[in-house]
Amino acid sequence: MQQVNIKVYGIKTCNSMKKAFEFxxxxxxxxxxxxxxxxxxxxxxxxxxxxxxxxxxxxxLHCLINTKGTTYKKLKSEYPNIADAQDISKEMIIAHPSILKRPLILVQCNGDISEVLIGLEQLEYIISGG
Known part of the structure; x- marks a missing residue:
C-alpha cells in the first residue's frame, strides 16, 4: 500500500498560504x-x-520565482545582471526564500516526490488525484 505524504512550503503569514491552510x-x-x-x-x-x-x-527552478513579488523586484534593482527569473541563483533563493511562489507543495509516495505543485491554482490536483 502506498503511503502518501504532503509537505507544504511557504511563509505562515502569507495570504496565499492562509488560503492553502483553509483548503x-x-x-x-x-x-x-x-x-x-x-x-x-x-x-x-x-x-x-x-x-x-x-x-x-x-x-x-526558475518557474518557482515570484516575479511579481517585492523580493524579486528588490533583487532585480540591486543586481543589474538579473534580467529575468532564470538569473536567480540557488544561493539567492536560500538567502531570500520569500522570492519563491507560495504555496509550494510536494506530494510524496513512499518517501519519493511524485508531484511538485506550485501555487493555489494547483491545490485541486490533490483532491482530484491527478
Whole structure:
C-alpha cells in the first residue's frame, strides 16, 4: 500500500498560504508545513526540486520565482545582471526564500516526490488525484 505524504512550503503569514491552510482544513487533508522563515531551503533541496520540476516538464527552478513579488523586484534593482527569473541563483533563493511562489507543495509516495505543485491554482490536483 502506498503511503502518501504532503509537505507544504511557504511563509505562515502569507495570504496565499492562509488560503492553502483553509483548503487543507476544509478537505481534511493532513500535511506537514515548513516555514521558509524558520527553515530556509537548502542547496540540496533546491537541486532535488529542480530535477523533479524538469521531469514534470514544468521548466526548471526558475518557474518557482515570484516575479511579481517585492523580493524579486528588490533583487532585480540591486543586481543589474538579473534580467529575468532564470538569473536567480540557488544561493539567492536560500538567502531570500520569500522570492519563491507560495504555496509550494510536494506530494510524496513512499518517501519519493511524485508531484511538485506550485501555487493555489494547483491545490485541486490533490483532491482530484491527478
Amino acid at each position: 487543507f482544513a476544509q478537505h481534511k487533508i493532513e500535511y506537514e508545513f515548513i516555514d521558509y522563515k524558520n527553515c530556509p531551503p537548502s542547496f540540496t533541496f533546491l537541486e532535488s526540486l529542480d530535477n523533479h520540476i524538469a521531469l514534470q516538464n514544468k521548466g526548471g
